Amino acid sequence: MPGLDEKLRDIHDEVLRRNPGETEFHQAVHEVLSSLGPVVAKHPEYADAAVIRRLCEPERQVIFRVPWVDDNGQVQINRGFRVEFNSALGPYKGGLRFHPTVYLGIVKFLGFEQIFKNALTGMPIGGGKGGSDFDPKGRSDGEVMRFCQSFMTELYRHIGEHTDVPAGDTGVGAREIGYLFGQYKRITNRYESGVLTGKGLTWGGSQVRPEATGYGTVFFTDEILKARGDSFEGKRVVVSGSGNVALYAIEKVHEFGGTVVACSDSGGHIVDERGVDLAVLKELKQVRRGRIAEYPELRGGAARYIAGGSVWDVPCDIALPCATQNELNGHDAATLVGNGCAIVAEGANMPCTPDAIRVLAEAKTVFAPGKAANAGGVATSALEMQQNASRDSWSFEHTEQRLAEIMRGIHDRCLETAEAYGSPGDYVAGANIAGFIQVADAMLALGVI
Ligand code: NDP
Ligand code: 2IT
Numbered sequence: 001m002p003g004l005d006e007k008l009r010d011i012h013d014e015v016l017r018r019n020p021g022e023t024e025f026h027q028a029v030h031e032v033l034s035s036l037g038p039v040v041a042k043h044p045e046y047a048d049a050a051v052i053r054r055l056c057e058p059e060r061q062v063i064f065r066v067p068w069v070d071d072n073g074q075v076q077i078n079r080g081f082r083v084e085f086n087s088a089l090g091p092y093k094g095g096l097r098f099h100p101t102v103y104l105g106i107v108k109f110l111g112f113e114q115i116f117k118n119a120l121t122g123m124p125i126g127g128g129k130g131g132s133d134f135d136p137k138g139r140s141d142g143e144v145m146r147f148c149q150s151f152m153t154e155l156y157r158h159i160g161e162h163t164d165v166p167a168g169d170t171g172v173g174a175r176e177i178g179y180l181f182g183q184y185k186r187i188t189n190r191y192e193s194g195v196l197t198g199k200g201l202t203w204g205g206s207q208v209r210p211e212a213t214g215y216g217t218v219f220f221t222d223e224i225l226k227a228r229g230d231s232f233e234g235k236r237v238v239v240s241g242s243g244n245v246a247l248y249a250i251e252k253v254h255e256f257g258g259t260v261v262a263c264s265d266s267g268g269h270i271v272d273e274r275g276v277d278l279a280v281l282k283e284l285k286q287v288r289r290g291r292i293a294e295y296p297e298l299r300g301g302a303a304r305y306i307a308g309g310s311v312w313d314v315p316c317d318i319a320l321p322c323a324t325q326n327e328l329n330g331h332d333a334a335t336l337v338g339n340g341c342a343i344v345a346e347g348a349n350m351p352c353t354p355d356a357i358r359v360l361a362e363a364k365t366v367f368a369p370g371k372a373a374n375a376g377g378v379a380t381s382a383l384e385m386q387q388n389a390s391r392d393s394w395s396f397e398h399t400e401q402r403l404a405e406i407m408r409g410i411h412d413r414c415l416e417t418a419e420a421y422g423s424p425g426d427y428v429a430g431a432n433i434a435g436f437i438q439v440a441d442a443m444l445a446l447g448v449i
Pocket of ligand 1: 170240241242245266322347377378
């Protein structure tokens with residue numbers, strides 16, 4: 001495998017052999033290992049204690065049946081997952097994804113990424129991820145509730161505020177967290193607020209958690225701009241997706257003086273040269289749960305919809321992929337570079353393919369990896385856990401300020417670490433190495449477990 005020294009290549013090959021067919025997991029492991037050459041050269045103690053090999057093997061993996069009854073009285077069966085990857089720094093922490101593409105390889109890639117992301121936040125949280133191949137699209141509230149209740153009827157025995165703390169991800173928002181929390185509370189007879197994050201504001205949730213991932217990605221991008229003596233003012237921005245992360249990324253870009261001219265869903269994308277109207281988009285996506293194809297009509301014809309195609313064809317200064325893994329490939333990256341795009345920051349998890357990352361690096365386009373740029377969501381989840389533990393709730397302003405400080409801290413740590421390990425300006429190396437060292441040192445201290 002190119003780009004890996006011999007010891008790391010052996011570990012990589014072992015991961016491929018032990019986890020056949022899990023291509024996204026392989027991709028995530030390769031991306032981290034490709035940064036670790038200078039670290040293992042400097043710290044032989046990590047190899048002696050098999051830290052990297054242990055990191056690549058989840059501490060626990062749970063797979064379970066989720067039976068539920070649909071509105072027609074038919075029994076449906078889905079598969080549920082929770083991968084508890086690493087708890088060296090704190091309880092397992094990471095979202096739940098409900099999407100038909102979910103299988104073990106997706107949950108493991110997300111869980112693996114989460115270990116390093118969570119370490120980078122500087123908060124005491126380990127890494128985990130879960131979800132199901134359940135497709136919430138087109139399902140009634142009642143169906144979603146019954147599914148969530150069945151899912152939690154198994155999951156509850158594996159989680160807890162000191163054990164494993166799930167949250168939302170694709171297809172899991174406030175509605176789903178509500179049903180999941182309700183069932184957990186009922187089964188355990190405990191009002192254990194800290195067992196889930198992303199809760200509603202009236203029952204243990206935190207201000208800014210809904211906004212946190214999108215806002216955090218834009219705060220991180222703003223730090224990149226500031227480091228270059230620049231700002232969002234007057235910049236053309238393209239954001240992919242129109243879910244939780246995308247909506248609040250758009251909101252913060254507009255607050256910072258940039259203009260988001262395009263966004264998308266899995267059906268296609270819209271171009272709105274005057275700037276995406278967020279009130280229209282939120283009503284369409286959060287209230288009506290509609291399709292982006294309907295946006296131009298709601299906007300009075302001011303925008304156009306392109307079915308299929310690539311949102312990355314729309315010229316921009318800054319690109320924020322906020323939809324899903326591997327949504328921006330080498331060809332898209334070449335288009336972005338050709339159009340003069342200067343920064344790509346990942347709001348989603350692993351949205352850029354390895355080819356895309358290579359093209360961006362060759363063109364010297366700044367690339368901020370998700371484990372750094374989208375860490376604001378989980379960081380604010382950790383702030384929610386803090387508030388729950390102290391039975392407190394903070395103001396929006398205070399919480400947002402904490403989020404901004406955390407993102408600045410991650411940004412600076414990435415740059416300092418990249419510099420210290422011989423890759424100045426390389427956010428990928430900085431994020432992978434800084435996250436790794438934090439977890440690896442804790443694993444060394446805790447012994448071979
Ligand atoms: P949502 O379910 O709220 O939204 C996902 C969005 O992405 C939808 O607009 C969806 O469109 C779109 N999408 C999905 N697949 C594709 C595709 N193949 N092409 C184009 N658009 C697509 O999820 P989130 O916003 O919460 O998550 C988005 C990404 O951000 C994921 O990678 C997630 O892991 C990551 N993330 C989320 C965090 C959070 O706090 N929620 C934190 C950190 C990262 P459609 O409706 O058509 O499916
Ligand atoms: O990918 C992610 O960081 C998330 N989906 C958020 C996880 C969390 O625990 O808030």
